[in-house]
Amino acid sequence: MNSTKIAVIGASGYTGLELLRLLLMHPQAELVCVTSRANAGKSLKQLFPRFTGAPGADLEFIAPDADVIAASGAEVAFLALPHGVAAEYATSLLERGLRVIDLSADFRLDDPAVYEEFYGAPHPAVDLLKEAVYGLPEIRSEEISKARLIASPGCYPTSIILPLLPLLRKGLIDPQSIVTCSMSGVSGAGRKEAIPLLFCECNESVRAYSVPKHRHLSEIEQELSIAAGEKVVMSFTPHLVPTNAGICSTTSAKLVGDLAEVGKALEEAYNDAAYVRLLGKGGCADTKNVTRTNFVDIGWDYDERTGRILLLSAEDNLGKGAAGQAIQSFNIMSGFSETSGLLNF
Template sequence: MSELKKVRVAVVGASGYSGEELVRLLLGHPGVELVAVTSRQYAGRTVGQVFPRFGHWGRARELRFEEPDARRLAELADVVFLALPHGVAAEFARPLLESGRVVIDLSTDFRLRDAAVYEEFYGHAHPAPELLSQAVYGLPELYRERLRGARLVAAPGCYPTSILLPLVPLLRAGLIESDGIVVNSLSGVSGAGRKAELEYLFCECAESLRAYGVPKHRHLSEIEQELSLAAGRRVVIRFTPHLVPVRRGILTTVVARPTAGLGTAGEVFALTGRIEACYRAAYGDEPFVRVLDDKGLPDTKNVVGTNVCEIGWRLDPRTGHVVVVSAEDNLLKGASGQAVQCMNLVCGFAETTGLM
């Protein structure tokens, strides 16, 4: 596309945390006309009434939430974002794709290539297995060329993004072993979505830390799928997510064994150079991945409110391991910001449009 032109966009499930962030980003996107937002709960109310912080946008004072209807959305929009629970998104994706619309799905419905793996991790048959082969995994740093012109985009989850970005380059380069990888992630409470459940109430979360989804968190399915593709062999990791009492942000720590030894100073020096070169080659020109030097490690305060993932790492000769740390905003690079980044590629906009 030679010049910026307005693309008509709709958001289904616009009242959740990811949906709210999508609305904010799209209202300010110079190439987008936000034509529809849906929410059964808020149908009939304006965006500005539901989200007063958007009231300075004239469009937010005019646009009203409506009941979700795939046929109407297909008439109104060129691109439809689905910010819906897994199993529900596919119900909208099928008719929208049949109508020739672009679908960008933030749920897990189209992230997996194998319907049997979906059933194993999500406990029910995939609602639209015939569409899996059409979906492009929406991690631009890995699948940028496939995303250009895609019709069905499966935006990755927040945990997978924080794990895949630091690990995939090292596995592709053969710098770490594919077995024995241990991952621990800490997530803000917004990662659970906007819902009224006892375990996510303020008094239940504040001043408390807890692990959950042990030992088989659902996101393991897409994480191991993409790591296996990077390594060229099946990869199984040990992953423990934790809930921490902050609103947003994810910090992930990965421990892996290098394929080279760390027994001497020379070996440490050589591996340091190879890892630096690996990350520089992978992300040196990436607008939304920031690789830190040896004086800093990622910190969620530096990425919350941005579409950036920070990556830092250390070698540990004492134990013979590589320790890699990443930080991201779970609602932006881990969800809505990344989805808009994908839309920019699909529609031919500059990838950073509306995200800087």
């Protein structure tokens, strides 16, 4: 069986850990390079004892250096790095002939001015923006298969964009009436020391954050605008909930088309999608059914009193919202089965 040599850059965070877990067991991926400046010299099994006994668990972390990464023989690099940092490595690794799947926000936006507005700094690699493919496999599979640089979508955007796109494309909802409230587990904030993320601060507590302008709004509005054929501006409020992982999003929008077409539009879009599970009218997505998987569950309903469609979705923020989706794109760009290394329940 053919395999592809893989590097994971920034492999010690929660997303990096999930990438490692999936890639170590992927039948067509050979992990040859993992980087972490703080953990250079340690093996995977030393830093993450859960991997002890897994093939490749003796691989040692190295400091991130583009020449050394390329010398490892890696053909594809996953970047699990903060925005602003990822672009530098993407540029260097592309120059050395690697294909890159970036899990940061650096290449998700088409407009560098929007990037600067939402991320507070000029875009670090403007020349690559036109080449980058927004890696939502259910929507851009053909482009992903030919890509050299994939911008893997954010966790919140995946849970919001997928339910909305079919309805916007069919003109079934008013694009200017969209309101979303989402809840995410604490791992979504990253693996870092911060008082608001301590157990005693998060446990038995729910709170909104990044109000009123979460950074993910930029890519959500971009993709919805493309689908609607007009500029979409929406309201989005994220909440932190006391779970390790999982995202639950509830989106509503004013119905302007035929109610009977809503379910049909979702089925037409996703009946053949490997990782979208449609729950139908009245189905309420539950994070317990998607954590540790690459599935996104989508249900919907109609509120007759307000004339609004309700879209209900759930995913794992580290799975379909990050590492799993990136590997799904890797499978497509490598010509492997889309489900290779990912069919877990």
